[in-house]
Amino acid sequence: MVLKVFDDFPAVLHIELGAGCGNFGLVYFPDCFLSDAESNNFLRSVCPSPTTFIDKLQCSAHEIPCQESRFEKVVMANPFNYGFFNSTQSEILFYELFRVLKPGGEAIVIANKSNPWGAYGSIADQLVRCTNGNELFSIQYTTIDQDIDFPGYLFLNSNRISKVRPNQKTVLTCLK
Numbered sequence: 001m002v003l004k005v006f007d008d009f010p011a012v013l014h015i016e017l018g019a020g021c022g023n024f025g026l027v028y029f030p031d032c033f034l035s036d037a038e039s040n041n042f043l044r045s046v047c048p049s050p051t052t053f054i055d056k057l058q059c060s061a062h063e064i065p066c067q068e069s070r071f072e073k074v075v076m077a078n079p080f081n082y083g084f085f086n087s088t089q090s091e092i093l094f095y096e097l098f099r100v101l102k103p104g105g106e107a108i109v110i111a112n113k114s115n116p117w118g119a120y121g122s123i124a125d126q127l128v129r130c131t132n133g134n135e136l137f138s139i140q141y142t143t144i145d146q147d148i149d150f151p152g153y154l155f156l157n158s159n160r161i162s163k164v165r166p167n168q169k170t171v172l173t174c175l176k
């Protein structure tokens, strides 16, 4: 299935997965679709600021309803309950990211280094385990300081109450 909105806005070349209550993708990667696995009704009922909540496209990171090579950047901020924690999910996710990215496109993962779903160590480890030596991505890691890179932005934990400070950025560059 392909969501019509992806065809209706061909100039929008970025998408945030797992955006949850936030709008990180839209703030830091303009011209960005925001998406989450949960419905807007559910998110609005659990988010701390329902009145300022921005609607999301509902889709799982594992099955993004778009044609192949649709995006230049796929953003994952503070992934939790999806991501690179175990090999089963990681394998599906790596191949789906590879499918939806343009040649040279980037999957950008922002996380705290203690987050097993999104830390550089987990991603690098799973990339070796899951892709059978296929050269799907090159991987690059940088330390970030939230106060400099994303000042004032509120990253929420999976309970949608406590705050998280990301301190790592991992970029997977698509080797299509």
Ligand SMILES: C[S@@+](CC[C@H](N)C(=O)[O-])C[C@H]1O[C@@H](n2cnc3c(N)ncnc32)[C@H](O)[C@@H]1O
Pocket (backbone or CB within 6 Å): 017, 018, 019, 020, 021, 022, 024, 035, 036, 037, 038, 059, 060, 061, 062, 076, 077, 078, 079, 080, 081, 082, 154, 155, 156, 157, 158, 159
């Ligand atoms: C910890 S929250 C991060 C929210 C936001 N990016 C932030 O930093 O504040 C993780 C989000 O991932 C979403 N999620 C969980 N499994 C997912 C999946 N398979 N595909 C897409 N999103 C998923 C959850 O619904 C939740 O909103």
